[in-house]
Amino acid sequence: MLESSGWQVQPTTQVPDWLLETIRPYLPESSGSHAAQLLWQRGIRQPEQLPGFIDPRCYQPTSPFAFGLEMEWAIARLQKARQAAEKVVIWGDFDADGITATAVLWEGLGEFLPADCLSYVIPNRLTESHGLSETRIAELAAAGCSLIVTCDTGSANLAELLYAQRLGIDVIITDHHTLPPERPPVTAILNPRTLPPSHPLAHLSGVAVAYKLVEALYLTLPDVPTRPLTALLDLVAIGLIADLVMLTGDCRYLAQLGITYLQKNQDPINPPRPGIAKLLELCRRSGDRPTDIAFGLGPRINAISRIRGDAHFCVELLTSQDRERCHQLAVETELANARRRVLQRQVGQQVKDKIAQLDLSTTQVIVLADPQWSVGVLGLVAGQIAQEYGRPTILLSTEESSREGLSSEPGAELDFELDIDQSTEQPESATRVLLVRGSARSVHSIDLYALLQQQAHLLHRFGGHPYALGLSLPVENIPLLTQAVNQHLRLSNAGVVAKPPMQADLVVSVAELGSALFQELKLLEPYGIGNPTPKLLIRNCWFTKPWHRKLQDLQGRKLEYIKTEFTICDDTHPEGFPGVWWGHYKDELPVGCCDAIVELDFNSYEDGKRKRRYEVRLVAVRTSQASILSGDREVQPILDWRGQRQHPSESVVLVSICPSSWAELFSWMRQAQSSQRPLALAYAAPVMQPADEIWQQLLNMAKELNRSTTLTAYEPLQNQLGIGRQSLELGLVALKSIGFAVIKTPSGLKIGDQPTATAPSEAAIEAIEQFLSAVRQEQFMQQFFYQVPLTTLEAAIVQERGIEAGVLP
Known part of the structure; x- marks a missing residue:
């Protein structure tokens, strides 16, 4: 989908x-200028x-x-439990923050309590x-x-805490969610919301609060534990980053x-956590980046409860x-995540089909229900729909369930805990009441919690915060709820607003993408x-080699989940840079000149094998503001200086080397149009050296380069051989086929391991023949571009401009 709204770019500062x-x-x-701008x-x-x-070693925790x-x-109560060998139960949660928090307490408290005295509970x-x-x-x-x-739960469960107190069970709460007006009846409550907003602990997630409790035990009883406290830190990082805290x-x-x-x-021999090691392998991540958690481990840990409960x-x-x-467990987790992807895409498409039947001009809040929707993915889908359509979204699963069958609070489909601090549950009766459960997501600073609180009489239970909630209600109340929330937003003028503009932090060229820029951006990690x-933001770029495919699960079954791969190019780097666009088809990429917003990433895996490469993730794309036929620019002339020995070079874009493809010529054309200068074709007649002589010349050069310890740039090689980059690449493949070791980097190459005779x-033989064929084809095209009439070139360039601007098919 093309972005049509305006984009905003952060101004460059000295x-x-x-x-x-x-x-x-x-x-x-690198110079560090990009990192400095971001900082x-x-x-x-x-x-x-x-x-x-930038350096945790310099931070004072x-x-x-x-x-x-x-x-x-809390520490005093745990010491008492240790001395009396009491039975202690960890009560966790089922999202990534809650699971890692449970694991931290399981291992951390396990250093102090007897194994037969400690267990854990996680709700379904x-x-x-x-x-x-x-x-x-x-x-x-x-x-x-x-x-x-x-851990990661309990702050607002006042009725349940009172019940535990009556049964003689003490409770220590470690949590980071909404606090009730009064302190709950517990032995201790560790919740960063009790601290000032500027406090360095104010934004701890559930796993981090659990870690702080264990840390306090280590400080109090330093001689008891046998494992270092730092052994828990990988779990803490997973929960923190997956829970999207500040x-x-x-x-x-x-x-x-x-x-x-x-x-x-x-x-590979002795990983500290074999389960995490296998999960990283299955999701093709290395574990050295925050994105390995955000896009790898986190979604997979969440997927288990979404699919299995x-x-x-x-x-x-x-x-x-x-x-x-x-x-075995890692494989089950990977398969569950594959199933989650399928369900999320299927439900998302079904929701969009229903939205197509709505009158969006009168719809302030999207409220939809279906008996087939899996409640486990409704939160994810509601978030996507809210962002795409710019409206708060409530999605409900009407699969039959009675009041008796709904044994606890709604919100199960959410990625993070939603505290249930408001309940409208009516007294139980023998009458069977059909309830629906679902999830709600908001946008544009609309307080969805306050909106539903005003309709509490229509709900069975609900809870959450202003931007994300879980809820349940009698099925017959769905039309009433839909009417009420839409009317309230319409009257309050707080409904649909313009989608905020896309924000870009830096303007870069394709040539700047790669290792140096990646290291600058990595200095600011972890992001959140x-x-x-x-x-x-990359301006005036274009895409080549687009293709898409459906992903496969571990059993080889194709998933309804699409990834498009492409090469992004601009005038600074016509050969381009690899990229991916998740969830989109190749036909959605625009043809011709465009602007793109991307995120630079590093991929350690490709097709299940380690293949380290830098790539971009496409975030947004739109028709270029400097489109060739936008109407606000004069079309630049083409000057024919071919074969001339002398020619001026000022105020023109000079093409001094004969093109060997239309793509090369069009690249020069874009540069001329972008700089508003004439395009001057000033190349000499091409020298037609036999292709087999060029191959022999390449062989001799490879033998010379074998003795060099430094990188050799690509362009000088091309100039010496008189061939283009594509032919050179085929030549390098041919060299490898006869035994040379060819090591390629973005800035050059090395040749090693000279073959025996x-x-x-x-x-x-086939690889060499492909090289020779490419050279002959290149020479044919060079001869064509030297002899073809200028009018033919002008007609082709005008047609290309029209295609790029979308005015020609």
Whole structure:
């Protein structure tokens, strides 16, 4: 889908010298100017801010006892449980933050409590949902549990906490969600929302709060644990980044450190966590980037409960040392994520089909229901629809369920816990009430929580925050709810607003993409809320070699999930740079000159094999503002100076080397139009050296380069041989086929391992023949471009301009 609205670009600022001087030691391959611009844009404007931001070794972490008396009470209660060998239960949650928090407490508390005294509970996403439940609490009491330690949940479960108190069970809450007006009846509550917003612990996620509790135990009883506290940091990084919290203060510090420990799972012989190592292998990630969590581990951990409901085995996957068992669980996780992708795409398309039947001009809130929709993916789909259509979206699954069958709060399909601090549940009765469950997402600062709170009389239960909620209601109330929320937004003038413009952080060229720029951007990792992944604007670019395919799961079944690959080019780099566009078909890429916003990434895997390459992820694309036939630019003339010995070179785009393809000529044309200068064809008659002599010349050059230890640039090689880049690439393939070792990099190549004098194989003969054929074809085209009348070239260029501008088929 082309972007038609305006794009905004952050203005370039003259950054102070001290900033550049400070970051240059971290960036030996580049000037650091792009990194400095981003740091300045994002509020790093004092010298003392920088070291702790880019290097965790320079950050002073906050003591866990900053939680004050609550932490002291929690530690005292855990010490008592340890001394009396009490039965302690960890009450976790089923999303990535909750699962990793459970794993942190399972391993961390396990260093202090006897193995037979510690266990954990995780609700079923599809039948129980988030939070505590009286049924489970009663079961734990009957089993002799005397202490519950929650993680990533519990702050707002007042009724359930009172019930636990009546049964004689103490509760320590570790959570980061909404607090009730009054302190709940618990032994201790560790929740960063009790701290000031500027506090370095204020944005901790559930796993980070759990880690702080374990850290306090390590400080209090330093002689007891046998494993270092740092062994938990990889789990902390996964939960922090997957939960999309503000990565500032201790959150950023823990995420940075955690990623360094996550990388250790690349060890093929003895990974510290075999389950994570196998999961990284299956999702083709290395574990050294935040994106490996955001796009790899996080979605897969979440997928288990979305598809299966029960996520208990995820804790085993993360903590077990049984490699065979971990491999089995990792495969099940990967298959669940493949199924999640299919469901999400299918439900998304079904939602769009229903939206096509709505009158969007009168629709402020999209409310849709269907009995076939899986409740496990409704939150993901609702978020996509809300963003695409610019309206709050409520999606409901009407699969039959009674009031008795809905045993806990709604919101199970959400990626993060939604606290249920408002309930409109009516007294139980013998009457069977058909309930629907679903998820809601908001946009444009519309407070969806407040909107639904005003319609609480129509709901069974709901909970969440202003931008994401879970809810349930009687099926007969769906039309009433739809009418009520639409009318309220319409009257309050807070409904559909213009979609905010796309934001770009830096303007770059295709030639700048690659290792040096990647290292500059990596300096600011990990990215997240408050420090988003940089968006790079590339102007006047075009796409070549687009193709798409459906992904496959581990069993070889094609998924209804599309990835398009392409090469993005501009005048600075006509050969282009690789890229991907997830969830789109190749036909959606525009033809001709356009502007693109991308994110630069590094891919360690391709087709299941390690193949390290830099690539871009396409975020948005639109017809170029400098389109060739936009009407606001004069079409530049073409000057025919072919064969002339002398010619002026000022104020023209000079083509001094004879093109060997239409693509080369059109690239020069775009450059002329972009700079508003005439295009001058000033090349001499091509020299037609026999193709086999060029091959022999390439062989001789390869033998000379074999003795060189430095990189050889591509362009000088092409000029010496009189061939283009495509022919050179085929020549390098032919060299490899006869035994040369060819090592290619973006800036040049090395030749090694000169072959012995043996007869070439059939494959080598075929590779050499392909090179010779390409050279002959190139020479034919060069002869054509030297002899063809100018009027023919002008007609072809005008036609290409029309195609790029979309005015010609």
